[in-house]
Amino acid sequence: MIESECLVVRSYDFRETSLIVDLVSKELGSVRALVKGARNPEKNWTAHLLPLSHIKVSLYPGKNIYLLGNCEMVNFFSSIRGNLYRLCLATSLLEIAYLISPPPHQELFSFLFKTLYFLDRNNNSSLSLFPVYSWLKILHFSGFHPELKKCVVCRKEEDISLYSVKLGGILCEQCRERDQYAIRVDKQIIGVFPILSRIPLPEIKKIYISGRHKTRLRQIVYSHLLYRLEHKPPTLRFLEKMFLRDE
Ligand SMILES: [Zn+2]
Known part of the structure; x- marks a missing residue:
């Protein structure tokens, strides 16, 4: 037992x-x-x-x-249950973790646990970067974290301008031919990636990024997540339909 x-x-x-x-x-x-x-x-x-x-x-x-x-x-997280957006976010994170979770599990569990307590207690905090932040964390604890500091092919830190879902991270101009489907990414987004990877959850509200870039950032990380998940869990599908619209 x-x-x-x-x-x-x-x-x-x-x-x-x-x-x-x-x-x-x-x-x-x-x-x-x-x-x-x-x-x-x-x-x-x-x-x-x-x-x-x-x-x-x-x-x-x-x-x-x-x-x-x-x-x-x-x-019971009654405060989360009282808000449809928070409920969708929280349950979709659990479904993602259930699908993706390989051992060891302790860090992933501890992240989910802290995240639910945060969502339950901070009713008024802005959550616009929350989905991207939590998806990156779950990918990280599951061993699928994208490379966000150096070119995923040549390890160079300069001339980064693309993101490759297939190769799993950012790409420099010289390596662009390695993935013809690589997505072009603005410098502001490239700059936010490493910050998102290292700061604690309550600090994300301090990150400034325009609405347009926020949407683009979310699309990129979401594509990476779906590539790893292989299928979309129902609550994530609902979250996407109801709440993940362009800002
Ligand atoms: Zn490169």
Whole structure:
């Protein structure tokens, strides 16, 4: 049996009273578990197992799926749940992490955990760079961080003017032929990349970048993310449709 701290990604009804839950676990990474009788009135863990909840659980390894034994609520993130944009952002990050998460998991879990607490407590802070920032962090902790300081081919720091999703980072003029689909990128965006990679989350509001460049930056990092994910999780699709419009 493993005691684990988890964030709930999604849950499905299973048979009469059970649930199947997908979790991002601090100890195990992406986990699917069966929760027998979760919808029984005497147990009633339905709220515990809603997407986003931070829970402590006991997990028993089964043949194809874990069995969830005990479940204790740590945080329900009620403030995030009261705002559709924040809810979409938070649940899409969990879905991305669930899809992409390879071991080790601790740093990724710790980032998600801090991010949800930040979203829950800072109701009024600007979130315009938040998606880009969190996508880059998840890519980083999963080992897919794009090269944002030097040309991804020749390692030169000068004459950077393109971004290659295929090669995974910025490209200089001399190496442009290595990817005919490389995207042309403005200098202001090239300058923001390394800052975004190193500052803590509460500091992102201090970064100044125009609306046009912000949109372009988001498009670039989003393309990189989708390339790595291979398919778009439902909440990310919804977030894109409803909220990720050009500024
Ligand atoms: Zn180069």
